[in-house]
Amino acid sequence: MLLYFTGTGNSLAVARHIAAATGDSLLPLAEAAGTDLTAETTVGLVYPCYDFNTPPAVRDLVAQLQINPSAYVFIVVTCGAQTGNSVWTVRRILRRKGVRVAYCHKIRMPDNSATLFGRNPNDQLWKLEKYAPRLQRIVDDVRARRRANHFGAPGLAGWLTGIPAVERKLLGGFKPQVNPDLCIGCGLCVSTCPISNISISDLNHAAIGTACTACLGCLHVCPRQAIQVAGKPVPKERQYRHPESVKC
Ligand SMILES: Cc1cc2nc3c(=O)[nH]c(=O)nc-3n(C[C@H](O)[C@H](O)[C@H](O)COP(=O)(O)O)c2cc1C
Known part of the structure; x- marks a missing residue:
């Protein structure tokens, strides 16, 4: 296994x-x-x-x-x-x-x-x-x-x-947020999140839960670049997925 x-x-x-x-x-x-x-x-x-x-x-x-x-x-x-x-x-x-x-x-x-x-x-x-x-x-x-x-x-x-306070601070700087003006609620991020921590809200926007581990899968897969870190949009050409990878 x-x-x-x-x-x-x-x-x-x-x-x-x-x-x-x-x-x-x-x-x-x-x-x-x-x-x-x-x-x-x-x-x-x-x-x-x-x-x-x-x-x-x-x-x-x-x-x-x-x-x-x-x-x-x-x-x-x-x-x-x-x-x-x-x-x-x-x-x-x-x-x-x-x-x-x-x-x-x-x-x-x-x-x-x-x-x-x-x-x-x-x-x-x-x-x-x-x-x-x-x-x-x-x-x-x-x-x-x-x-x-x-x-x-x-x-x-x-x-x-590995010190919990340092880890929280460092990973906190990597955690993505959703820009509701750009999100179209397509749900690609929902199916990509490896810990099922994203849902689509009643307003048809992705909502990232508190368990985020900062894997950046959602940020890299978003077709509208609506998922950002520290308010900075990610240019499409810098979004990455392993070429052999399909939706996981
Ligand atoms: C939050 C975060 C922190 C990372 N820190 C390191 C690191 O300390 N050293 C390193 O070599 N790569 C680091 N990486 C890169 C990933 O380990 C690397 O791209 C990995 O292959 C991603 O695997 P995945 O595509 O299966 O998610 C980091 C990536 C993320 C998202």
Whole structure:
């Protein structure tokens, strides 16, 4: 069983590739939380790195998983460049549940947050061509049930961004809002949100709930650029989704 969390499709593309090669079934992490996975002999987790750490929603969902301690558990983190403590946080949560992670690796993908810094994630599509060999190695390792941790030791940056007040402040700066003058209530953001945190209001506008984890999926998928961060509209050409990704 392969569980994924994705905002813009990078982690989904990686998870799909691994699942196709290993024959494992694929499930959004939010759907797996709370379900009994103890019959699974393999559990893989694929999710992105946020602010040198694990997205809060991923942490919360992983904490709800019921995994057999004897299962082969592996993690693949997608990132723009630096994974910080994104794997260590999840390993710790699982360890408290008696589950040991056997294998973890990472893959660099276009940075979907670059849009907010005036850069264009679509200028980083070259990373997609480069990741194929790494992905193949991960598939080979997972198939052979290898044990390895390809992450450096936990670092100061990830430790700092993991402090709840710092994390709230940092991710608060990434959280999108809806411009009601532009929103047409099409609902694309509703179906993209990985934690079902967006609804369409009586006024036919998207309404983002309080559980937002700042994945930016809604911002990148909005056809009217009605979803903005800090009141700044996102130019259409800087909206990004992994090319293989369809609506998730
Ligand atoms: C709020 C936020 C914070 C991010 N922080 C980091 C980071 O610290 N390091 C990094 O390399 N990439 C960072 N990224 C980029 C994502 O990890 C990367 O684009 C990832 O592949 C997105 O996966 P997805 O398409 O499955 O959502 C961040 C993205 C977001 C939205």
